[in-house]
Amino acid sequence: MRFKNRKIQYIVDLILELAKKELKVRYKNSILGYLWSILSPLSLAIVFFVAFKIFMRLKIENYVLFLITGLFSWQWFTNSVYASTNLFLNNATLIKKIKFPKDSLIYSMVLNDLVHFVLATPVIFLFILIYRQKISLYLILFPFVVVLQYLFISGICLIVSSINLFFRDLERLVVVFTNLLFYLTPIIYSPEMVPQRYRIFLLFNPMSNFVILYRNMFIFDRIQFEIMIATLIFSIMIFLIGQSVYKILEWRFAEVV
Amino acid sequence: MKEESSCVIKFENVTKYYTLYHNFVGIKNFLFNLPSVIKNLKRQKFCALKNVSFEIYRKQTVGIIGKNGAGKSTILGLIAKVLKPSLGKVYVEGKVVGLLELEAGFHPDLTGYENIILNGILLGLTKSEILSKIDEIIEFSGLDGFIFQPLRTYSSGMLARLGFSVSVHIPADILLIDEVLAVGDLDFQKKCYKKIEEIKNKDKTIIFVSHDMDAITKICDRVILVKEGEIIKDGNPYEVVEYYTETS
Secondary structure, three states, X not given: XXXXXXXXXXXXXXXXXXXXXXXXXXXXXXXXXXXXXXXXXXXXXXXHHHHHHHHOOOOOOXXXXXXXXXXXXXXXXXXXXXXXXXXXXXXXXXXXXXXXXXHHHHHHHXXXXXXXXXXXHHHHHHHXXXXXXXXXXXXXXXXXXXXXXXXXHHHHHHHHHHHHHHOOOHHHHHHHHHHHHHHHOOOOOOHHHOOHHHHHHHOOOHHHHHHHHHHHHHHHOOOXXXXXXXXXXXXXXXXXXXXXXXXXXXXXXXXXX | OHHHHOEEEEEEEEXXXXXXXXHHOXXXXXXXXXXXXXXXXXXXXXXXXXXXXXXXXXXXXXXXXXXXXXXXXXXXXXXXXXXXXXXXXXXXXXXXXXXXXXXXXXXXXXXXXXXXXXXXXXXXXXXXXHHHHHHHHHHHHOOHHHOOOEHHHOOHHHHHXXXXXXXXOOOOOEEEEEOOHHHOOHHHHHHHHHHHHHHHOOOOEEEEEOOOHHHHHHHOOEEEEEEOOEEEEEEOHHHHHHHHHHHO
């Protein structure tokens, strides 16, 4: 990518090179690199399929397809957030020695997970074919939603990674919190199964909105503008909050890593 | 008065505290002993630099010596602007490039070539800028035969070569060298000193931190001795080094 402004060019180069490094490292070390990144959501999907579809007879059609559309984007979220807790600590030597935009470490890490998420989508199409579903035109909105999710996750990661330097317990709290959030997000069940009076809370869970948006595109061939707008606002808000948390704490990083 | 105008680094009554955060750790501790935790926070400060003032002028090569924990790295951190002074002011003019610690910007699974690009970008160049210098860097490092091998196959001397080669090819006004030259072989050390001479003649300022007194007296034209966060001697390399070796 070429930019006229050297500063922008530099930031873009920095983020891309850092992300590239992680991708290269991941795929250099294992022949099955790509498989590994889809294996864990797929194995989860199998477990949930057996437990909820076969044992508990959940009435959701094309359940595997239903599951993986949610699980893949959830996987992106947890991978990035877990990795972010120790990201600055792992790069302590860099942070102590040179002045560089440290948030680029976050952006490149989330970008790296974005690539994995996008690379996993062929599996979704495979199941669309298996279940003989048609491919929705609304999928042209897919890149847009991916960008929103990128902003949202980056924001969360900025908050988590910055605060974790000063409050190391956050790392454990994050694990507990994401586990809870998993069951509060309609991944293994559908939002329609949530009693009407609680359903409003789903709207305040950005991850639930992402899962719903992806499913609308991949499975239900529809679009819900109110969720789209809510997600847009939420994502940008979280991103800006993350940015400001980072900016407030950044100058102390070299002292505490 | 000519000297005044070419001052590139200026510390004005700089004091640096580090808050010792481990007292803060633990949510249980934090919640149940809140008053004492906050009290501890205020008390548990480590003073790394005490009211330090000095100026460094363009084209000077300044050695900073002192025992471990004396405050040398804090001074470098303040010059590199990764740290902020608790009190006082630090003025730095121009672009600062530090030599990276070997493990810092490098990844063992990437090749030497890929690491040069990554390192160059971390040190502030865009990709096209580093690519335009990469041949020069590889040639200087003398590692052409290994440059497409993964870094984990390199010896520590080879790593030092690569790190030094990248850093000195980054255009900078102030170069921070923190204890790296010792690892390379004699041949490469000679090359490094030659390069440092070359950089000195190019209007650049060099700050050199080392425990190798021979290297200090060889390169520097001024030496600062720090002890427990204070500057106790500043001046002619031979005198300061002699004082340091006698008193320690």
